[in-house]
Amino acid sequence: MSNIPYLLSCLIFLPLLAGALIVWLREDVADGWERPAALTVATINAALSLLLFVGGRQTSAGMEVLAFEEKLGWLPQLGISYHLRVDGLSVFLVSLVAWLTPVAIMASWRLIRERQGLYYGLILLFSGGMLGALCSLDLFLFYVFWEIMLVPAFFLIGLYGGTRRREATIKFVIYTMVGSLLMLVGIVSVAHQHFLLHGQWSFDLTKLYGLQYGADGGVWLFLSFALAFVIKSALFPFHTWLPLTYDEAPAPVTFMLSALMAKLGIYGLLRIALPLFPVAAKAVAPALVGLAVCGVVYAGFIALAQTSAKRVLAYASISHLGVILLGVFSLNPQAISGATFHMVAHALTTGALFLLVGIIYERVGTTEFESLGGIAHKAPFLATVMLIVVLASVGLPGLCGFVGEFLVFVGAFGLAPTATAFAVSSVVLGASYTLWMQQRVLFGPARADCAVKDLSGREAIMVVPIVLLVFGLGVFPQAMLDRINPATGAYLSRMGVNAWQAQPTPAVRTLTTKTSGTQPHGHK
């Protein structure tokens, strides 16, 4: 099947328009109509996203590459076009956003009782903004969606968050805006560079790749982009907005922030910052690798000291994102494939953990360890699910958390052995804080005031598919890696590294062979 026309636009604008409509109409239509309406729209969108996998295969240089593309003129005087594209790098994130949005809506089903119309509308807007940013191939368009995304997040945290929500909101917004406004200067400068070299303005990434910058390769421009993206993905020391925001946002919103929005920063690095400035990226990468490793270890230790499950998960998120960033900045085929894989795996595990902690919060009214304990006796199903997800997040082989982490470490080790050695310590740290959290929440003496009912049908529908995916990706990672690898190859060749000349080490070959359980590394 070839390109399905306007599929990407549908994916983006269905939630955006539906969200705007729900916000506008709110209570006017009927009592409580917003929840089912939002869920229906989100589910339709999720189903649409599946079409990305059936159609749109393109053959490029002998490799089958996933690609959906749409291009229309928008503001031609300034070289701005409406250019969308989904390929192997983004397809999993796009479908992840599309699929986890209905989950977030279901998770809010009983939690949000006030101003439901506004809430569900904003969730859809948030989702649409993220989808738009993931699909854009024009920098201007990307920036528009990148910022649109922030408005619903601002209102979701500020209106429905915990007691310190306003502080959290303003910190979150100012932090992210600092990055994105400086990125705007970067975007304008890149387009100006195109103007200087080719005599016309352009914001199209495909035209901007390969532009030459001065002797330093545009280090400042690279940094202006990178700053926006590392703030979003909470690279140490730009992570300080994250704990408060994650703690104060309502659980389903935290779920969306951690599972989806944080990944957009990493996606931005992979799609925009690194390939636009390969020379500068290579020059700065060692420093960034250092920061990533600092973040991995630092956040791991802080997580150990936390007294509430939600905050442990927030710091764990920073630590895990550090691992992904380590992979991204290693500029090496295994590491980048691993990072892309780990983005999805981390979205699933962290997302599921935030969901489960949210479920516990709904029942007990807190996530502080001192008032939790012994939940496993009352809610065995919940405890089992949580245990599986925790093990996956720790990186148990056979579950999804292992593959990406391993590939990142293997890829990064050749380049920065010492840093990687430190980062590997995060596995031990991760095991400590997650399992300890697990122990304090689920096991121990059952507390009288901690009467927790087991998962309801609705909650099971939310969580079980994620658990299945956690298993599925752990056992058959090759299915996904097959789609990621060609994109990584094309990507690295753009960076000036020939991906498939840099052969994977034998250890990786055996690993990928084992984990996939099928034929050796390659394409079917």
Add this chain to the structure above:
Amino acid sequence: MSEIFSYALLPLMLLTGFAVIVMLLSALVQDSRRVAYFSLAGLGLVALASYGAWLHAPASAQFFGGSVTIDRFSYYGYCLFLAAGMVTIVSALQQLEEENTLRGEYFALLLFALSGAFVMVSSLDLMTLFLGLETMSLAVYALVGYRRGDRRGNEAILKYFFLGALAAAIFLYGIALIYGAVGTVNLAALAAQLEGTALKNSPVLMLGSLMLVVALGFKIAAFPFHMWLPDVYEGAPSTVTGFMATAVKVAAFAVLIRFLLALGAPGALHDMLTQCLLGMAVLTMFVGNIFAMAQSSVKRMLAFSGIAHTGYLLVGLTALPDVDAGSSVLVYLAAYVLTGIAAFACLSHLSGRFEKRRAFSDFAGVGFEQPLAATVLALCLFSLIGFPPTVGFFAKYYLFLAAVKAGLTPLVVVAVVNSILSIYYYLRLVMVMFMVRSPEPLKTGTSASPMVRLVYVWAACAIFWGGVGGVSLSPLLPGAAPLMQSARQAMETLGLPAQAALSQAR
């Protein structure tokens, strides 16, 4: 005399005529609402005439011995003034009726202020310019003190009047010096005389032009001439504040653009003025933003944020005589007029009778008491921050683009840092309106009239479409791309009279 009947002059003539008639009507007609409707209809007619003239009249034509030029640049300014004027009338009608102070003179003064602004933007002669400036200023002084019994209003008018008079004196003295140096007060002749002569380096001319910039600096409230602004903005009725923040500022900026272009190509004079503007831009942005952060009154916050926007606009002026820089300033002005006038209209409605709501805390929970006005105000604030997809974003973006093109990237970084500062206070208001629940809500009990609602909906659509539109949906809803194109056309007509004068001189 026949030139008076030219199509190009029609908007200016119509407006002045209407201003005189409205003044008479306000003395004769008992029901002041009728005067308001009549003025609104008059402005509508002028708007139609301006739009028609943009389409059909010649791109540039001189009148009255070359002292007035009506070109695309003028029409562009007219449209902005008319938008500001019409929204002001609609929201003033609502506010004054609630306060029982509806009198016809408000609208007469407003129309006179507008005709002064029209003259300013079309004048090619420094003396004519001065006449326009004074016509506008005198009318606005009276409007500022419209609430006669109000202490704050009286303070405001006194401050504004004294400083305005001082600025006018400086302006006149500047004109005298320029005349002494060059022997002409006509901008086209000035440009032609300066072309390729050493006259440019004359210190008298430099001092004169600097004085003109200082005097206009008062009107646009650039640092260090901004001190009057917060008190005046706070003391004036919100509708008048909105008019001052938009129309008066646009008029002064339009004059600055014309004047700076007339001084022409790079040289010692140009360098000196650019240095001054650069310093003023940086300081104005910082002063506006930092003081805005510290305010507890919403109106004062908006006043200081207006200073900050002057700073952003000065960044564009620094990059003149580049056409992109000029048109980016024009686009920014359009965005600022639209957003600013809508914001003050919302504010005057939300703050209730005699502006009961002043402090941030008074606005707690307004978002759910008056959802439409609060939502439009929030949209305006997002546009003022420069958040996509709003017209404010597009304008800021285009401004930065032009500045980067002119090699002013460090200045753009300063502007961006300032935009970041501005997020804090703008979002503070959004948060107070929507995210704080007031223990005892301040009931103002006002509901918007259908006309005000229409303005809100129009403003919201225009703010959105001005940020994303590739085409104009109608002259009322210009898209981003056509807006930019019109601004470019307006800028391109600016050099014409100077070229004509130059060829005549040769």
